[in-house]
Amino acid sequence: MLDVRLTAHQPLALGVRPTGTAPTETQLHVPGSALRGALAAAWIRDHGLPTKVSPELREEFIALFESDTLFGSLFADGSAIVPLSVLRCKYQGCEGVHVDAAFPGDEMPAACDACGGPLAAGRGEVEFFGASGRRLVVQSTHLQIDDGTQVAADGQLFTRRALSHRDAAGVPRRFHGSITPGPDLPPGAAAWLQQRRGLRLGGRRGTHGGVTYSARTVAPQPLDTGTSVALRLLGPAVLADASGLPLDPADREALRHALDEELSEVLGTRIAAVQRVWTRRERVGGWHAASNLPKPVELAVGPGTVLLLAFDRPPAPERLRALTRRGIGLRRNEGFGALTADTRAWSPPSVPVATAAPEASADPAVAYAELLERTGHSAWFCDQLRPFLEELDATGARAGTDILSRPRLRNLTQDQKDDIERMLISAPVDVLDRTLRRLDALRRLGEASRRS
Incomplete structure (x- = not known):
């Protein structure tokens, strides 16, 4: 597995699916699909279009971007997706109060222990903690006047939001994530992935999206295992039943059957039951830059979804690690289906201590x-x-x-x-x-x- 780090030098316009309202919003993290697209563009700059290179290089491109290499989402320091199973103070004034309903312990509190206020569930969105949550978004208005009518040209009056490239201390914002190379990735392609380089992410690439990319091989982190494991999605997952239709997570038996069919070989054990599900639905699509065409829109379960699974016997730790590298669902090589597997309650990330540059x-x-x-x-x-x-x-x-x-x-x-x-x-x-x-x-x- 490759540990990936991005350092932002310009605001990042990481657009979300259009909602028909203004301003145009931005993601607060780097989706795996955006990282994959930026690296594919860099490969084409280095080698040329896949249709016009040697067969060996074409095979390398396919192994990198159209096969089993998985691109995970990248999160800025001090940020994380708050799972839907996590309860915290509704008014978020008590940042240290987080209760995970997937692993509640002895008793679920009815109110915030710190202030006595009500608890509210996480929304499955990226949130920043501590001082890292300041100076998140920059906003710019774009206007082009039509010379004939002296009014805004059609489609040329809009406001766009972008993720700030500097944190509260004025230091360039850094993102962390992972890439899992496919088992058949050629050595040359693996070495290419580890080269330090500049990338352009998201939209408005003339003035936005400049980052420095670096990656290095790291040893896998140890994982705990048990008969109950919570799968927490880090991005949307496209789940389908045997006929290829979108799977309804509320139907636990159908979900158990589909996951058992997909994951029993990976985990080496059978899924006995889906104990609980915390989920929300969304539509996901995207844009295929090479063909300049939209990608198919899918009905998916959103990030922050938690699937609490019960097993006949605990899966081996290395099997759980293989699951986190693999992900679940369809279109995983496009950044969908990334997850973590945990047997403990969720806790917020450590907030980096601001140090003087x-x-x-x-x-x-x-x-x-x-x-x-x-x-x-x-x-x-x-x-x-x-x-x-x-x-x-x-x-x-x-x-x-x-x-x-x-x-x-x-x-x-x-x-x-x-x-x-x-x-x-x-x-x-x-x-x-x-x-x-x-x-x-x-x-x-x-x-x-x-x-x-």
């Missing part, structure tokens, strides 16, 4: 110069920073962070790359100028000490 220190140029000097590539960074700084000073445009993907930097830690990336993205011109001069002085001092 290097540029907020007494002399950020000193911190940046010492950071670059510790990489062992101080002379190389001097050569890269000079044209970068000249262009920034002359035009106000930053050249980007492509230098971090150079092979010579492959041994840098992820934290080092993140700090250098932050410097290139947000450090003022004067700070970069002083960083360059101090780094050059440190380099010369090191050379002098080696000669002596």
Whole structure:
């Protein structure tokens, strides 16, 4: 499994299904389908259209984007989908109060323990916790006047919302998720997935959607198992019965039969019963950029759905892990059906502690110069920073962070790359100028000490 990290540099216009109202809303996370589409566009930029490349490369494209490789949703630090089975203070003033009805413990409370107010169920939506929930959405109005009528051109007056690319502390917003490579993925394609690169996500790609993508192989996390397991959906799932018709989750026996038919081989045990279901329905579709055509619209169960399953015997932990990598339902390679499998009550994510960025220190140029000097590539960074700084000073445009993907930097830690990336993205011109001069002085001092 690949651990995926995205760092946003521009607002993200991750549109939801149109509702006929204004303004146009945005998702508060990166759906797996959006990540898949952005990576497919990057592959085409690197290699060309799949219909015009060699058979080997075409097979690689199919293995990456049309086969068993699964793209999970990515969530910003301090955010998560609140499952429909979770009860919390209705007015959300008591952030620490969360009761999971799937695993209620000894007794379900009738009111909030902290304030005595009523409890309300989660809505299956992405929510931010703590200070990370500030400065979430930016809004822009788009208007084009028709020269003849002097009124707004048809379809050219609208307001769009986008997820802010900076958090409450002004630091670039970071997203975490996973990609599960298919079992038959060629080694070259697996290596391509792990290359650090820039991507464009969502709509308004001229001014929105710029992110830096990185991925690395990680060891699977240990999972607990038991005779009762809660499947919590991280995205919509397209569930169908044996005839291919949409499955009604309220019909527990039909749901049990369909899930048992689909998952018994994966889990190595039979599903005895669907104990409880917390769900909501929605329609999902999308847009196929390659053909410039809409994708089929499906009736799906929405994210936040919880299916509490009872088993004849506990599935092995490695089998549960295989289920979380696989997902459930149809169109899984498009990002549908991602889930977690748990035997414990849900709890909100840990909220990252805001720390001062290097540029907020007494002399950020000193911190940046010492950071670059510790990489062992101080002379190389001097050569890269000079044209970068000249262009920034002359035009106000930053050249980007492509230098971090150079092979010579492959041994840098992820934290080092993140700090250098932050410097290139947000450090003022004067700070970069002083960083360059101090780094050059440190380099010369090191050379002098080696000669002596």
